[in-house]
Amino acid sequence: MVIPTETVYGLAAPAHDARAVGAVFQIKGRPQDNPLIVHVTRAAHLDEIGAVLSPVASALTRRFWPGPLTLVVAGGTELPWVTAGLDSVAVRHPAHAFAAALIDRTGPLAAPSANRSGRPSPTCARHAARDLEGRVPLVVDGGQLEHGLESTVLDVRGELPVLLRPGALPLELLEAACGRPIQSATAQGPVRAPGMKYRHYSPRAELWLYPAGGASPAPARLARDAQRLARAGRRVAVLAHDAVAAERFIAMPADPVEVARGLFRWLVELDELGVDAILVEGIPATGVGLAVMDRLSRAATRVRATTEMEAVPGAGGFELGRGSQP
Ligand code: TXA
Ligand code: MG
Numbered sequence: 576m577v578i579p580t581e582t583v584y585g586l587a588a589p590a591h592d593a594r595a596v597g598a599v600f601q602i603k604g605r606p607q608d609n610p611l612i613v614h615v616t617r618a619a620h621l622d623e624i625g626a627v628l629s630p631v632a633s634a635l636t637r638r639f640w641p642g643p644l645t646l647v648v649a650g651g652t653e654l655p656w657v658t659a660g661l662d663s664v665a666v667r668h669p670a671h672a673f674a675a676a677l678i679d680r681t682g683p684l685a686a687p688s689a690n691r692s693g694r695p696s697p698t699c700a701r702h703a704a705r706d707l708e709g710r711v712p713l714v715v716d717g718g719q720l721e722h723g724l725e726s727t728v729l730d731v732r733g734e735l736p737v738l739l740r741p742g743a744l745p746l747e748l749l750e751a752a753c754g755r756p757i758q759s760a761t762a763q764g765p766v767r768a769p770g771m772k773y774r775h776y777s778p779r780a781e782l783w784l785y786p787a788g789g790a791s792p793a794p795a796r797l798a799r800d801a802q803r804l805a806r807a808g809r810r811v812a813v814l815a816h817d818a819v820a821a822e823r824f825i826a827m828p829a830d831p832v833e834v835a836r837g838l839f840r841w842l843v844e845l846d847e848l849g850v851d852a853i854l855v856e857g858i859p860a861t862g863v864g865l866a867v868m869d870r871l872s873r874a875a876t877r878v879r880a881t882t883e884m885e886a887v888p889g890a891g892g893f894e895l896g897r898g899s900q901p
Contacts, residue, residue: 579717583696585686632731641670643726643743723836739768741866784875815856
């Protein structure tokens with residue numbers, strides 16, 4: 576069934592039920608090597624799935640659970656259908672009242688975001704139902720969700736925590752709690768959250784990403800591109816701070832929390848409108864802005880620089896997505 580959480584809608588199955596979890600992979604079209612998060616509400620649930628928390632992990636659960644923090648911990652080996660055969664398991668205690676009450680009754684639930692693999696995560700029940708095209712018998716409508724963006728995924732198996740996926744819980748809060756900077760897995764080399772190597776969060780339309788505005792002339796270049804594309808007969812949507820002439824203009828909120836909440840909804844709605852290209856002005860990659868820019872970079876078909884020269888992939892302080900050609 577599809578359930579609301581405080582981050583995005585999840586496609587949930589009992590973690591112990593290999594067949595039900597297998598159906599989740601099938602319904603999503605998810606690669607078999609991409610493990611799922613197990614959602615829990617009690618310490619007994621962690622024991623049930625054989626999850627072993629280090630002292631650091633336990634301290635973080637006391638500080639941030641329930642909430643949008645997923646911890647990759649040792650264990651889970653008896654649930655290879657959830658962990659994709661790894662010797663670690665991702666666990667999270669959701670803060671959403673319905674999700675928590677359900678898990679209290681059912682026990683641990685494995686749940687990825689309730690979208691077809693590669694598409695934007697659903698932040699309303701209608702988007703989940705539409706994307707999964709009637710393959711799921713029950714969709715629980717929890718309205719618009721609090722965060723609109725997935726949880727932060729942190730590997731806490733080693734001595735130092737490693738960020739596997741930026742998310743709704745800002746990295747700065749985790750660093751303050753740990754009393755030290757946290758490395759991100761992508762900066763270290765090998766990608767350690769299997770899901771992060773796939774193309775992701777992508778609308779059907781092309782997505783052109785511009786650097787964060789401020790002093791840079793990015794908005795001017797964005798406006799020029801919008802005009803040029805429209806003249807070539809393309810249907811263009813723009814998401815930026817200052818108004819730009821386009822078939823559909825969405826004003827980018829000043830608060831990054833609002834951007835996070837709206838981002839996936841806007842991308843899905845613009846796809847429904849049928850535009851060919853979505854031009855998006857970036858925001859500073861701090862706080863939840865780091866996760867917003869991560870998702871936009873992975874969804875982007877083009878990354879545009881402030882000058883007429885194109886951006887160098889990887890130079891922006893965040894990993895770039897599937898393309899960076901002019
Ligand atoms: O907010 C969320 O996290 C939502 C809601 C439904 O809880 N769930 C979600 O799940 O975003 P999903 O499957 O879309 O993303 C889970 C991410 C993937 O990148 C996956 O590779 C990673 O977590 N992951 C899961 N288990 C892992 C493990 N044992 N080691 C490393 N990464 C893991
Ligand atoms: Mg997902």
